[in-house]
Amino acid sequence: MDYLLDTNHLSPLVTPDHSLRARLQQHVAQGDTFAIPTPVVSEFLFGIGNLPRARQNLAEWQRLRADFTYISIDATIAEEAATLRLLLQRQGWQLKLFDALIAVVALRGHYILLTTDKDFRAVPSLQCQNWRVP
Secondary structure, three states: OEEEEOHHHHHHHHOOOOHHHHHHHHHHHOOOEEEEEHHHHHHHHHHHHOOOOHHHHHHHHHHHHHHOEEEOOOHHHHHHHHHHHHHHHHOOOOOOHHHHHHHHHHHHHOOEEEOOOHHHHHOOOOOEEOOOOO
């Protein structure tokens, strides 16, 4: 399986004993792949850098970062995100720009999006899973 991580699934991975980290490592061992859109990397690093464990978090991130593929946002993704936001707005849904970019990356790459964010429910054909629910 190919998965795309939202920030809420990436952030716990810097905690060595977090159950989500163990689950991800198990999936990597089984051959599953994990990708991260580059804006998520920025949001994630900002978030973990503001915590009391910032130094430890960044050290853990350095150990983990090679396990991921990184997806850059290009003009085509940006255009498709705008189109998606307009489509959803016409249907009465508001999707933030950041979330629209993530959704388009997931759709284009046929990824399962790992997220706790319920706003993605409105995106047609987007497969989402929440691994943070027990």
